Amino acid sequence: MSTAAATVTMHRPLRPEQDALVRVPGFRRWPPRLPEQPGFPPATDRRYAGEIASRWNVKDSGVGDVAQFAALAAFVDQYAMQTVGGAHHTEWWIPAEDFDKFNAAIVGSITIIARFDAPPAEPRP
Template sequence: MYHPLGQEEYALVRDSGNRRWPPRLPEQPIFYPVTNQRYAEEIASRWNVKDSGLGYVAQFEVRAAFVERDAIQNVGGAHHTEWWIPAEELDALNDTIAGLNDIIGQFDARPTEHET
């Protein structure tokens, strides 16, 4: 599983020792880990950077029994696939994480050659 995140969520994950995802905000009724790195990088580089100046991609594993019960949702192109985990089930998901939430990518809003 992969999850794109911004600066604030990254800080909360880091504070947990990279072991848990923080509770969802009231306006976030679902936690949406994505199925592939490409999609996670698109979200982190386009949306998280725009919203918070930095975007990260985390990779993590959970026990198969937890995610096998949920259908993978396609939300656009062929690689735009994700799970929809209700916010109230996030603690249960956190309890099934095997290992750490590894940060495997970071994106920022550095100016391009044409902007300097």
């Protein structure tokens, strides 16, 4: 008899350059962190990730997506959830030094679940 390990659903707002990586079929790992990035903050809430994608990423680059993925609860439970704004603005903080272990704890594929585009430009008179 097989029992599946418990998982936690996580969300991540994406910029266009990240989106291109996630759209590869079967994508299961996040790309390496840049040296100036001290950690990885996946959102606990789809709504919060959507707000970042639609408000910040669309403003900065014209488009924003939200990715959803699962990670082993036994790994995620090591990290406290942090509230970084309103009640639904919650995320985990995965330190950069634990990032490879975090990637190894991802179960299944990372998928795009929402897309936000900039509104069309107004026609010039």
